């Protein structure tokens with residue numbers, strides 16, 4: 001079984017469309033690590049696609065915030081105003097779907113899925129030290145997560161935790177074999193709002209038969225997504241940051 005693993009779509013339809021065009025035929029099942037909505041201007045089309053095509057999705061913090069499940073006081077003003085806008089524009093059907101999404105971790109076919117970390121869906125695992133603690137909470141040797149919008153993740157090689165760097169800006173993909181002696185928490189990167197310095201949409205494909213993970217980056221219509229953000233009256237910084245991937 002080959003899995004398309006996507007995360008942090010953030011209502012960016014242009015980015016999702018590019019990922020789907022590029023990954024077509026490369027996977028059997030699509031799964032999602034959360035944050036379908038929030039920030040971008042297309043919450044309903046993005047949510048419609050996930051609802052129809054992803055049999056397994058865990059919720060993210062923006063999914064909770066944008067559907068009235070969370071108090072917004074902990075969000076910064078930009079994220080808060082995007083969450084309020086999304087709440088006003090999300091269809092009832094999509095709102096109900098998002099509110100019913102499971103909190104990670106979820107175990108599927110021998111690997112785990114969560115949004116932030118295995119013990120807290122809102123935890124940001126940015127440095128190897130944070131990931132080192134988190135490995136102790138894993139219930140499988142392999143997990144996929146999101147939340148940081150940074151492609152890569154972490155390997156525990158029995159003695160230490162190492163950081164996996166995102167795909168080089170000069171490459172479209174990089175592959176890695178999963179060593180059964182090690183443990184992995186892998187971040188496909190963000191489809192809709194990359195923050196690792198590369199504005200290209202990010203995703204990965206995991207082949208469960210060959211135990212190989214391939215990280216991908218794909219150029220998409222950034223200006224189209226930006227124009228929609230401006231037209232929607234969302235904070236302009238949400239459009240600006242897409243161009244730089246920060």
Ligand code: ZN
Pocket residue numbers: 008010035060062147148149
């Ligand atoms: Zn996110």
